[in-house]
Amino acid sequence: MDEVIRIKNLYKSFEDNEVLKDISLSLRKGENIVVMGRSGIGKSVLIKCIVGLLNHDSGTIEIFNTDISTLGYRQLDSIRKRIGFLFQGSALYDSMNVRENLEFPLLRSRFLEKTDKNINRVIDEVLENVGLLNAKNKMPSELSGGMQKRLGLARTLVLRPQIILYDEPTTGLDPVTSGEIIDLMISVQKKYNTSSIIITHDLKCAKMTANNIKLLKNGVFYAEGTYEEMKKNSNKEIAEYFN
Amino acid sequence: MIKEINNSISPVKELFIEIGGLSIFTVQVLRQLLHRPYEHKEMLKQAYYAGNKTLPLIAVTGFIMGLVLTLQIRPVLVDIGSESILPGMISVSIIREIGPVIAALLCAGKIGSGYGAEISSMKVTEQLDAMEVSGTNPLSYVVMTRVVATTLMVPVLVLVADAIAILGSYIAVNMNTDISLRLFLTQAYRPLSFRDLLPATIKTVIFGFVIGLIGSYKGYYSKRGTEAVGSAANEAVVYASLAIFVIDLVVVQITELLYG
Numbered sequence: 352m353d354e355v356i357r358i359k360n361l362y363k364s365f366e367d368n369e370v371l372k373d374i375s376l377s378l379r380k381g382e383n384i385v386v387m388g389r390s391g392i393g394k395s396v397l398i399k400c401i402v403g404l405l406n407h408d409s410g411t412i413e414i415f416n417t418d419i420s421t422l423g424y425r426q427l428d429s430i431r432k433r434i435g436f437l438f439q440g441s442a443l444y445d446s447m448n449v450r451e452n453l454e455f456p457l458l459r460s461r462f463l464e465k466t467d468k469n470i471n472r473v474i475d476e477v478l479e480n481v482g483l484l485n486a487k488n489k490m491p492s493e494l495s496g497g498m499q500k501r502l503g504l505a506r507t508l509v510l511r512p513q514i515i516l517y518d519e520p521t522t523g524l525d526p527v528t529s530g531e532i533i534d535l536m537i538s539v540q541k542k543y544n545t546s547s548i549i550i551t552h553d554l555k556c557a558k559m560t561a562n563n564i565k566l567l568k569n570g571v572f573y574a575e576g577t578y579e580e581m582k583k584n585s586n587k588e589i590a591e592y593f594n
Numbered sequence: 595m596i597k598e599i600n601n602s603i604s605p606v607k608e609l610f611i612e613i614g615g616l617s618i619f620t621v622q623v624l625r626q627l628l629h630r631p632y633e634h635k636e637m638l639k640q641a642y643y644a645g646n647k648t649l650p651l652i653a654v655t656g657f658i659m660g661l662v663l664t665l666q667i668r669p670v671l672v673d674i675g676s677e678s679i680l681p682g683m684i685s686v687s688i689i690r691e692i693g694p695v696i697a698a699l700l701c702a703g704k705i706g707s708g709y710g711a712e713i714s715s716m717k718v719t720e721q722l723d724a725m726e727v728s729g730t731n732p733l734s735y736v737v738m739t740r741v742v743a744t745t746l747m748v749p750v751l752v753l754v755a756d757a758i759a760i761l762g763s764y765i766a767v768n769m770n771t772d773i774s775l776r777l778f779l780t781q782a783y784r785p786l787s788f789r790d791l792l793p794a795t796i797k798t799v800i801f802g803f804v805i806g807l808i809g810s811y812k813g814y815y816s817k818r819g820t821e822a823v824g825s826a827a828n829e830a831v832v833y834a835s836l837a838i839f840v841i842d843l844v845v846v847q848i849t850e851l852l853y854g
Contacts, residue, residue, distance in 0.1 A: 399723075402727050404723050404726060404727065424731065428729040428731075429729075431726075431727050431728070431729050432728070432729045434727065436723075436724070436727040438720045438723065438724060439720075440719060440720060442719060442720035442721050442723060442724035443721070443724075444721055444724070444725075445719070445721070455728070455730070456728035456729070456730070459631070459728070459729055459730050460729070506724075506728075510728065510729075
């Protein structure tokens with residue numbers, strides 16, 4: 352399988368606090384990697400480094416065989432447009448309604464001819480996929496937490512990303528809604544053939560979506576494997592996490 | 595001893611760090627003006643909001659400013675028998691100094707604090723990050739558009755404030771004497787010259803730029819957390835107001851040097 356993300360020996364620190372130490376990771380086309388670990392351990396930092404929101408200290412991050420640390424802002428932008436990022440709090444533009452939230456990245460993309468007809472078609476298709484077609488004219492503040500997550504996911508999908516980075520997609524949601532989001536993530540992957548890195552604490556989410564799970568502790572991946580392998584692991588700490 | 599020296603140096607150090615940060619930010623924002631997209635729509639929207647939302651405040655304050663200033667100065671001029679210079683005196687003081695500074699301070703309070711809070715809140719809720727990952731530079735879409743909006747609108751708002759202040763002054767004069775508007779305006783504009791208008795207008799353009807820039811800077815580099823939103827709004831007003839007085843001082847000195 353083709354590698355879409357290749358990270359080698361990544362280091363990132365904030366002043367004296369070394370958050371990521373010698374992290375290496377490879378994400379292949381169509382693969383889902385789940386990164387788990389305690390809060391504040393650096394999971395979100397990892398995906399923010401991947402998308403260039405944070406600069407890493409050393410090591411290389413290659414996306415589609417391009418080292419992002421060598422890119423200028425505009426070149427990085429063209430890579431970013433192929434990556435979707437679902438933020439923990441959805442990060443919806445609160446001054447725009449549902450439709451405008453989706454239209455905003457579309458108007459700045461280059462993948463479709465920007466006629467009203469085309470834009471409406473893409474927006475309707477994506478909203479239908481996430482079950483929000485009837486909420487098109489609502490403001491984000493009028494949506495429930497689950498709907499906001501779905502809109503966040505819809506916004507990442509309008510640009511037809513090849514990679515999606517999920518930052519705790521089910522955090523703060525009730526079990527039913529979180530189940531809906533997980534189903535949506537799986538259907539999105541099937542439909543758009545995306546590759547994903549999923550940051551989560553949710554065991555159900557990890558079980559349902561992961562091809563490979565990595566456990567992050569003290570800045571390094573100290574365990575990895577499939578959900579079943581992790582569950583059977585005899586290490587006390589890993590067993591505690593998965594049981 | 596060293597600790598005490600460090601403590602006393604600390605605010606100065608912070609001020610220099612702030613000035614350095616603001617200078618770098620200014621260059622980054624100005625660079626956005628050279629690159630596409632120019633975000634015309636957002637720029638117009640921000641200009642409309644800045645102008646429209648501040649206009650009532652500016653109008654009321656301008657009216658009171660002209661009225662009160664006239665009522666305060668008139669008895670002094672009557673005592674020395676120079677009441678006829680009242681309209682000219684009011685117009686010169688309003689157009690050269692009081693109008694631009696008061697209107698700019700109001701804009702700093704209304705627009706600057708709004709930018710600080712709004713952009714800081716966008717940062718806290720990761721909206722700026724979301725923009726960046728979807729290929730839109732927030733420095734261009736959020737900051738540059740707002741800085742251009744205030745640079746264009748503050749001079750317009752100052753002109754409105756000046757005009758309404760002079761109208762307020764006319765009403766105050768008419769409380770005691772009967773004078774036609776035509777005569778009042780003739781007397782008001784007679785002492786005004788190009789050297790009064792040009793520096794005052796240039797000054798307001800700089801005020802507008804600085805209000806937008808400091809408001810955006812405080813929001814853009816605010817800390818994360820809800821408390822940071824309040825701090826950003828507060829600091830935006832304080833720093834912008836201070837900058838307005840410093841710029842005013844510099845422009846007055848330059849004008850004095852140029853025109854004697």
